[in-house]
Amino acid sequence: MTRKRMEHQVAIIGGGMTGAAIARELSKYKLNACLIEKEPALGWGVTKGSQGLVHGGIAYLSSRIVKYHGHSNAGLTSFLRQGLNLKDRMGFAGREMFFQLAPYLDAKLIQHGRLMLGVDQGEMKRYRLMKQIAEENGIEGIEILDRAG
Numbered sequence: 001m002t003r004k005r006m007e008h009q010v011a012i013i014g015g016g017m018t019g020a021a022i023a024r025e026l027s028k029y030k031l032n033a034c035l036i037e038k039e040p041a042l043g044w045g046v047t048k049g050s051q052g053l054v055h056g057g058i059a060y061l062s063s064r065i066v067k068y069h070g071h072s073n074a075g076l077t078s079f080l081r082q083g084l085n086l087k088d089r090m091g092f093a094g095r096e097m098f099f100q101l102a103p104y105l106d107a108k109l110i111q112h113g114r115l116m117l118g119v120d121q122g123e124m125k126r127y128r129l130m131k132q133i134a135e136e137n138g139i140e141g142i143e144i145l146d147r148a149g
Contacts, residue, residue, distance in 0.1 A: 008032045009033065010032070010033040011034055012034070012035045015035050015037030015039070015042035015043065016042070016045050016046055016048075017043065017047040019035060019037070020043070021097070021098075021101060054109065058114055058139060060091065061080060061133060062116060064079060064080055065080075065126065068080075076126065077129060080129060080133055092137075113141075124144070124146070128144060130142075131144055
């Protein structure tokens, strides 16, 4: 059996959501690219584990509250106000890019949102702070509801 040698300018490792999106973007250019996936089908890794969910922007801040308890000497406000780390920034950027890409893929997106319940005024105060910080970071569409509606 003779093997044919193939040369590529770009090799994309991994055929999950990110690898497939990169391949799609590179298809707009005149270059020779290949997508390499170890599994028998695309999207079997982390993409499969996402259950079709697109990470919501507020999750980056709400996860900080969990990390805060017992792990920081700083006050909660300053802990929440620290800049987004690289993972959070890339996750947020990727989320926005997916929303831009979805119409081209005929992907139906339903934005259910996230429900966080506050049981006292202290929690409601934290949620208002999270909303303010989220909006300062470009995360929109957050609503705070109380018993009055």
